[in-house]
Amino acid sequence: AQKITQTQPGMFVQEKEAVTLDCTYDTSDPSYGLFWYKQPSSGEMIFLIYQGSYDQQNATEGRYSLNFQKARKSANLVISASQLGDSAMYFCAMREGRGDDKIIFGKGTRLHILP
Amino acid sequence: EPEVTQTPSHQVTQMGQEVILRCVPISNHLYFYWYRQILGQKVEFLVSFYNNEISEKSEIFDDQFSVERPDGSNFTLKIRSTKLEDSAMYFCASAGGAARNNEQFFGPGTRLTVL
DSSP: OOSEEOOOSEEEEETTSOEEEOOEEOOOOSSEEEEEEEEOTTOOOEEEEEEETTOSSOOEETTEEEEEETTTTEEEEEESSOOGGGOEEEEEEEEESSTTSOEEEOOOEEEEEEO | OOOOEEEOSEEEEOTTOOEEEEEEOOTTOOEEEEEEEOTTSOEEEEEEEETTEEEEEOTTOOTTEEEEOOSSSOEEEEESSOOGGGOEEEEEEEEOTTOGGGOOEEOOOEEEEEO
16 A cells, blocks of 8 residues: 555746646554655755654745644645746655654655746 | 765676676665666665665565675675666665664665666
Protein backbone atom coordinates (compact mmCIF):
# COMPACT_ATOMS: atom_id res chain seq x y z
CA ALA A 1 0.00 0.00 0.00
CA GLN A 2 1.13 3.52 -0.74
CA LYS A 3 2.41 5.32 2.33
CA ILE A 4 2.18 8.75 0.72
CA THR A 5 -0.39 9.58 -1.94
CA GLN A 6 -0.33 12.67 -4.08
CA THR A 7 -3.30 12.54 -6.40
CA GLN A 8 -2.45 15.56 -8.57
CA PRO A 9 0.26 14.70 -11.09
CA GLY A 10 0.14 18.23 -12.48
CA MET A 11 -1.46 21.59 -11.74
CA PHE A 12 -1.69 24.91 -13.53
CA VAL A 13 -2.27 28.01 -11.42
CA GLN A 14 -2.39 31.70 -12.27
CA GLU A 15 0.33 33.84 -10.73
CA LYS A 16 -0.64 35.46 -7.42
CA GLU A 17 -3.34 32.92 -6.72
CA ALA A 18 -3.17 30.56 -3.76
CA VAL A 19 -2.62 26.90 -4.52
CA THR A 20 -3.25 23.75 -2.50
CA LEU A 21 -1.27 20.59 -3.18
CA ASP A 22 -2.90 17.47 -1.82
CA CYS A 23 -1.21 14.77 0.23
CA THR A 24 -2.60 11.86 2.20
CA TYR A 25 -0.54 9.43 4.19
CA ASP A 26 -0.91 6.05 5.79
CA THR A 27 0.76 4.96 9.00
CA SER A 28 -0.08 3.11 12.18
CA ASP A 29 2.81 4.70 14.06
CA PRO A 30 1.56 7.39 16.45
CA SER A 31 4.82 9.29 16.08
CA TYR A 32 5.64 10.58 12.64
CA GLY A 33 6.70 13.66 10.77
CA LEU A 34 5.44 15.09 7.51
CA PHE A 35 7.56 17.08 5.08
CA TRP A 36 7.18 18.98 1.86
CA TYR A 37 10.08 19.38 -0.52
CA LYS A 38 10.36 21.44 -3.69
CA GLN A 39 12.37 20.19 -6.65
CA PRO A 40 12.99 22.79 -9.36
CA SER A 41 14.12 21.82 -12.84
CA SER A 42 17.74 22.04 -11.69
CA GLY A 43 17.10 18.91 -9.61
CA GLU A 44 17.96 19.81 -6.04
CA MET A 45 15.61 18.98 -3.16
CA ILE A 46 14.63 22.04 -1.16
CA PHE A 47 13.01 21.58 2.24
CA LEU A 48 9.89 23.72 2.62
CA ILE A 49 7.98 22.81 5.75
CA TYR A 50 7.62 20.19 8.50
CA GLN A 51 4.69 19.03 10.65
CA GLY A 52 5.07 16.67 13.58
CA SER A 53 2.27 14.27 14.45
CA TYR A 54 1.97 15.72 17.93
CA ASP A 55 2.07 19.36 16.87
CA GLN A 56 -1.12 21.11 17.89
CA GLN A 57 -0.92 23.87 15.33
CA ASN A 58 -0.50 23.79 11.59
CA ALA A 59 3.04 24.59 10.48
CA THR A 60 3.74 27.79 8.59
CA GLU A 61 6.91 29.01 6.86
CA GLY A 62 6.50 32.31 5.05
CA ARG A 63 4.16 31.74 2.10
CA TYR A 64 3.93 28.03 2.86
CA SER A 65 1.49 26.48 5.28
CA LEU A 66 0.61 22.89 5.96
CA ASN A 67 -3.05 22.05 6.43
CA PHE A 68 -2.71 19.11 8.82
CA GLN A 69 -5.88 17.07 9.33
CA LYS A 70 -4.78 14.17 11.48
CA ALA A 71 -8.06 12.26 11.55
CA ARG A 72 -8.18 12.33 7.75
CA LYS A 73 -4.43 11.59 7.48
CA SER A 74 -4.10 14.59 5.26
CA ALA A 75 -1.19 17.05 5.00
CA ASN A 76 -1.92 19.48 2.19
CA LEU A 77 0.56 22.20 1.29
CA VAL A 78 -0.86 25.66 0.74
CA ILE A 79 1.19 28.25 -1.12
CA SER A 80 -0.20 31.74 -0.84
CA ALA A 81 0.29 34.40 -3.51
CA SER A 82 2.03 32.08 -5.95
CA GLN A 83 5.02 33.33 -7.93
CA LEU A 84 6.55 32.24 -11.24
CA GLY A 85 9.49 30.84 -9.29
CA ASP A 86 7.16 28.41 -7.54
CA SER A 87 6.95 26.35 -10.74
CA ALA A 88 8.54 23.05 -9.75
CA MET A 89 7.88 19.50 -8.63
CA TYR A 90 6.57 19.23 -5.08
CA PHE A 91 7.00 16.11 -2.97
CA CYS A 92 5.13 15.21 0.17
CA ALA A 93 7.09 12.90 2.45
CA MET A 94 6.78 11.15 5.79
CA ARG A 95 9.11 9.87 8.45
CA GLU A 96 7.74 7.25 10.81
CA GLY A 97 8.94 6.64 14.33
CA ARG A 98 12.32 7.91 15.41
CA GLY A 99 13.65 11.22 14.26
CA ASP A 100 16.52 9.62 12.39
CA ASP A 101 14.45 7.22 10.33
CA LYS A 102 14.27 7.29 6.56
CA ILE A 103 11.90 9.57 4.68
CA ILE A 104 9.29 8.05 2.36
CA PHE A 105 8.30 10.20 -0.58
CA GLY A 106 5.15 10.52 -2.63
CA LYS A 107 5.21 10.59 -6.42
CA GLY A 108 5.03 14.35 -6.54
CA THR A 109 2.91 17.07 -8.09
CA ARG A 110 4.27 19.22 -10.89
CA LEU A 111 3.12 22.79 -10.37
CA HIS A 112 3.08 25.28 -13.24
CA ILE A 113 2.54 28.95 -12.41
CA LEU A 114 1.12 30.90 -15.34
CA PRO A 115 1.94 34.61 -15.84
CA GLU B 1 24.24 28.52 6.13
CA PRO B 2 25.88 25.08 6.21
CA GLU B 3 24.95 22.74 3.38
CA VAL B 4 25.45 19.23 2.13
CA THR B 5 27.72 19.03 -0.91
CA GLN B 6 28.04 16.25 -3.47
CA THR B 7 30.60 15.47 -6.15
CA PRO B 8 30.55 15.02 -9.02
CA SER B 9 27.40 16.75 -10.18
CA HIS B 10 27.22 14.43 -13.18
CA GLN B 11 28.95 11.10 -13.77
CA VAL B 12 28.84 9.08 -16.96
CA THR B 13 30.11 5.52 -16.84
CA GLN B 14 30.08 2.31 -18.83
CA MET B 15 27.98 -0.62 -17.67
CA GLY B 16 30.00 -2.90 -15.40
CA GLN B 17 32.28 -0.15 -14.13
CA GLU B 18 32.60 0.86 -10.51
CA VAL B 19 31.54 4.33 -9.43
CA ILE B 20 32.00 6.21 -6.19
CA LEU B 21 29.68 9.07 -5.37
CA ARG B 22 30.92 11.47 -2.77
CA CYS B 23 29.12 13.55 -0.20
CA VAL B 24 30.22 15.96 2.49
CA PRO B 25 27.44 16.13 5.09
CA ILE B 26 26.90 19.08 7.40
CA SER B 27 29.71 18.97 9.93
CA ASN B 28 27.87 18.44 13.21
CA HIS B 29 25.34 15.95 11.81
CA LEU B 30 25.29 12.35 12.96
CA TYR B 31 22.90 10.59 10.57
CA PHE B 32 23.58 10.11 6.89
CA TYR B 33 21.43 8.85 4.06
CA TRP B 34 21.49 8.02 0.39
CA TYR B 35 18.39 8.28 -1.77
CA ARG B 36 17.95 7.89 -5.50
CA GLN B 37 15.49 9.23 -8.03
CA ILE B 38 15.10 7.56 -11.38
CA LEU B 39 14.17 10.14 -14.00
CA GLY B 40 10.50 11.09 -13.71
CA GLN B 41 9.91 8.95 -10.63
CA LYS B 42 9.73 9.50 -6.90
CA VAL B 43 12.66 9.64 -4.55
CA GLU B 44 13.53 6.25 -3.04
CA PHE B 45 15.44 5.48 0.14
CA LEU B 46 18.61 3.44 -0.26
CA VAL B 47 20.46 3.38 3.04
CA SER B 48 20.93 5.16 6.36
CA PHE B 49 24.18 5.28 8.31
CA TYR B 50 24.89 6.12 11.93
CA ASN B 51 27.82 5.57 14.23
CA ASN B 52 29.91 4.11 11.42
CA GLU B 53 27.47 1.43 10.48
CA ILE B 54 24.39 0.92 8.35
CA SER B 55 21.18 1.51 10.35
CA GLU B 56 18.76 0.48 7.65
CA LYS B 57 18.83 -0.41 3.98
CA SER B 58 16.17 -0.88 1.37
CA GLU B 59 15.82 -3.87 -0.95
CA ILE B 60 17.36 -1.73 -3.68
CA PHE B 61 20.60 -1.63 -1.70
CA ASP B 62 21.94 -5.04 -2.71
CA ASP B 63 25.48 -6.45 -2.63
CA GLN B 64 26.51 -4.15 -5.47
CA PHE B 65 26.15 -1.14 -3.19
CA SER B 66 28.28 -0.11 -0.24
CA VAL B 67 28.69 2.99 1.87
CA GLU B 68 31.62 4.29 3.80
CA ARG B 69 32.64 7.19 5.93
CA PRO B 70 36.38 7.02 5.30
CA ASP B 71 37.27 10.10 7.33
CA GLY B 72 35.54 12.67 9.50
CA SER B 73 33.92 14.51 6.63
CA ASN B 74 33.17 12.37 3.58
CA PHE B 75 30.34 9.89 3.11
CA THR B 76 30.55 7.77 -0.03
CA LEU B 77 28.29 5.48 -2.00
CA LYS B 78 30.00 2.86 -4.13
CA ILE B 79 28.35 0.87 -6.87
CA ARG B 80 30.62 -2.05 -7.69
CA SER B 81 29.41 -3.03 -11.14
CA THR B 82 26.97 -0.54 -12.58
CA LYS B 83 23.89 -1.61 -14.51
CA LEU B 84 21.80 0.42 -16.94
CA GLU B 85 19.03 0.62 -14.36
CA ASP B 86 21.36 2.35 -11.91
CA SER B 87 21.02 5.50 -14.00
CA ALA B 88 19.40 8.00 -11.65
CA MET B 89 19.93 11.08 -9.55
CA TYR B 90 21.55 10.14 -6.25
CA PHE B 91 20.94 12.35 -3.27
CA CYS B 92 22.92 12.40 -0.06
CA ALA B 93 21.23 13.76 3.07
CA SER B 94 22.28 14.36 6.64
CA ALA B 95 20.46 15.04 9.89
CA GLY B 96 21.03 15.30 13.60
CA GLY B 97 23.03 17.63 15.74
CA ALA B 98 21.07 20.80 16.18
CA ALA B 99 18.79 20.18 13.20
CA ARG B 100 15.25 21.19 13.97
CA ASN B 101 12.85 18.26 13.97
CA ASN B 102 15.67 16.05 12.68
CA GLU B 103 15.14 17.65 9.30
CA GLN B 104 17.13 15.91 6.63
CA PHE B 105 19.19 18.31 4.57
CA PHE B 106 19.65 17.15 1.01
CA GLY B 107 22.65 17.73 -1.20
CA PRO B 108 22.26 18.93 -4.79
CA GLY B 109 22.53 15.40 -6.14
CA THR B 110 24.78 13.48 -8.52
CA ARG B 111 23.26 12.50 -11.82
CA LEU B 112 24.61 9.07 -12.76
CA THR B 113 24.30 7.95 -16.36
CA VAL B 114 25.20 4.34 -17.15
CA LEU B 115 25.79 3.60 -20.84
